[in-house]
Amino acid sequence: MSGRRRRIPVLAARQHRSGTVLMGIFVLGLAAAWAAHHALVASDWNSRTTSRLSMVWLALFFVFMAQTLMYHLERPRRLTPRLARQLDELHVSILVPVYNEDPGYLKLGLESFLRQTRLPNSVHIVDDGSTSSDYAEVRAWWEQAARQAGVATSWQRVPNGGKRHAQAHAVRVSSDADIYITCDSDSCFAPDAVAEVLAPFTRPRVQSVAGIVIATNNRANLLARITDLWFTTTQLVDRSGQSAVGAVMVNSGPLAAYRADVVRDNLGSYLNETFMGRPVMFSDDSLLTLYAQERGLTVQQPSAVVFTAMPEKWSHFSRMYLRWMRGSTIRSVWRMKYLSPARPAFWLHLLRWFQMFLVQMVTVWLLLVEPLAFNNLPPASMLWVPFLIGWAQGLRYLGIIRSDERIRSRALTWLMMPLAIVLAWTVLRWLRWYGIVTCARTGWGTRQNGAEVSLNGSTPTPPTAPAPMDRPPAPAQHAKLLDPYSEQTLEISLRPR
Template sequence: MTNRLLTARVHRSGMVFAAAVTLLAAAVWAAHHGVQAAHYGDQAVSRLAAVWAITFLLLLSQTIMYHCERTRRPSPRAHRQLDGLHVAVLLPVYNEDEGYLRLSLESMLAQTRRPDSVHVVDDGSTSGDYAAVRTWWLHAARTAGMATTWQRTPNGGKRHAQAAGVRVSPGADVYVTVDSDSCLAPNAIEEILLPFARPKVQSVAGIVLATNSRRNLLTRVTDLWFVTGQLTDRSALSAMGAVLVNSGPLAAYRAPVVRDNLDSYLGETFMGRPVMFSDDSLLTLYALLRGRAVQQPSAIVFTALPEKASHFARMYMRWMRGSTIRSLWRMRYLPVTGWAYWAQLIRWFQVALSTTVLAWLLIVEPVRYGTTPPASFLIVPFLIGWAQALRYLGVIRSDECIRQRAITWLLMPAAVLGSWTVLRAMRWYGMATCARTGWGTRQNGAEVTLNAKTSASETAERTALPDDDTMRIPVVKLLNPDTETTLQLTLPAR
């Protein structure tokens, strides 16, 4: 058993960039070879050649942009100004596993730059009252000298729980939003504040990794897909100050972005129905209307991913419905002169283009012209996926060796196949049913637990150091199939 903090960092390398460009070029060559081998007519060849050229230019532009993203490092003077900010953490809780909730709170105490206040709001959970965790946390926060509140409110949804935290912290300069299963890396809050040294920055997104990434095949592939998206698509947008969606497990906002828009945040409706999801993307939209929204690659958080297909399907459907609503709001409210507006427009174009090309190759060409795509076409999306997922290999985690990361990277074909088939169908279904604005998960209690084999009390044990000037707070075992890793969080005694 190894006792250590769970940490991670994103490694930047010119070799990764060169390898990505090489794989993208190979994908274009494979597509060109496929077009030539299929004996399409001259007009079809010309049309498809134009499609591949546009696709390659978009991918190459994105690759260059996400390698232009930089970790913000302010001056010593700006550091002092950031240290003077009041940072309030908003932590809504609804039917969360006690083990994950306690792990989240422990990570607050282990921060190199602790928040000034933490506001926990139990949004009317039906699976328990968290009495033991609440008692422990109030004592631990008081011992650490950290202001905190713990409220229990009638169930009103995540937004109303966050609003309850905002109302009891009117003096905050920055709000950090986290989920109840978020385990922050020790320097997460310190790092996520750094971009605020630039006055135009209104919100900052952290990088989300999976706590349970190796629990099963679904969590491996989901982690690969999710992390790759953050380090390619969102990193490219961050380079332009135009991040469209911050992630719920870790994001930070200048306080006026939240406070000034609280009424509209709580009262959003779509087709006459209150919107209960897509909270983070709406806060990001508010930030974009005031300035820049960026990502900080060095601000890392670990969160629990769905471990069952049914749970993942409900989560993804909620994302797609929320994405549909939010994209309409962006086109309506974002200024046409901003990068974010055009990023949304290009995203629509890419979805339409990829869907049209897929339908043409698999339906129109065989039925109308009697030609089928050659087998060489199958390798094109895999090469593109592996090229983008090279960024996944650049994430160095304290609980995983590069061999394990490489094994997951090799699973990219599974992510590509799922994205082009099941997820594509779910995307269109989500768009068609976006008026269904309910949350859809955790209605019957926690769907992911910290340790499926033992209870929370058995996975977290408190120990004390009798002859030291530090206090050691709970040691929590993470269940990994290959290694047994523990998180050991320590903080100075006060």
């Protein structure tokens, strides 16, 4: 990419459902019929093969069809004038932790807060001991702009303690908030993101709301395109299905909203979480989501869109993905321990593990066991089934209309779905299992040497000294920072079932 600063227009996006839903149902039906046909072909290899594979294929088929039905049931929450007035009375605070962020991305995000159709009541920025910049120019601009817009704000610079500690500092100065919106320092909200993410809170049982995350830099290179395609489709398939039953399991860091009591009442355990005796420095969004699940419904609002910077280098992506997989493993332990079987999230969590193990076993069986032990080669046409399903589900990606990209560019990205599937079935699968095995490594792992993605496309200049983000604070200092909301160090403060 060029080292010159790229012109970034006002970023906006919306979900367009009608055509995509019809096409999705049609193509998914064809893909399901194709998969069922080849499942029958596989069952006819011989009598022994029938007993080995028939039930497995049947289980995968029903899981796939149930998932398809669930994500088509999701609908964005719409407001009546009366409900809109109720939401206007809520005090909404945006919490912005900053650590070694690119100043261009930080300013882009802050500008987006002031363009909202529903302005936040307050925005609280916490610089968590950044070593790459002091953000003096951005801070001076922001404080003046926020004051002119009538948005209350604070900007703190604190010793490095991790993202959760930065959020806690922001919570302490916004004790009158009714809703906390959490975001990342490179988040850029679509103009109606705040209004849309608040809409589901008109239902008293809703405790948290996830937004839809898409890439600001989706055309930077091939990796950014594939990541945007994979991540957006996953949200509009897996997470939309969870949202249909009020059981979103992980909110995304770039945009999520919580009832304030969910955050304040659990702040002690949020800051003190340990796993195998080690402080957990990541998976903060999934832990907040778990707190919300204990109290009620966790949903997604597909009309609340946020832009964020996706990795542009493989080293950055792999470290980020490993962190996600390690965090997912830790969170699975907590869900098993603390979530009640009466919660849909408990069973969806078990179903996800069942599906993952079953797919892994089927893959190994078809590619290794059948050819070597039984001299049965799977039909070559069966290799097309994952791609058909991927393209069908990827039509949801085309349903996101962006202000900065033409539909033909998004169609080009959609055509790259086979690359995303091959990546998911090979390298990412290995990273997933490696993350599960190494889940005790609870350090952050990225941005130690400054921002890894820059808005102007140039390589960020590393700081003169390594950042301490990946090193947990010393125990005494850790306890001192965490104790304002808790007198003791807890592993986690959830109610066991």
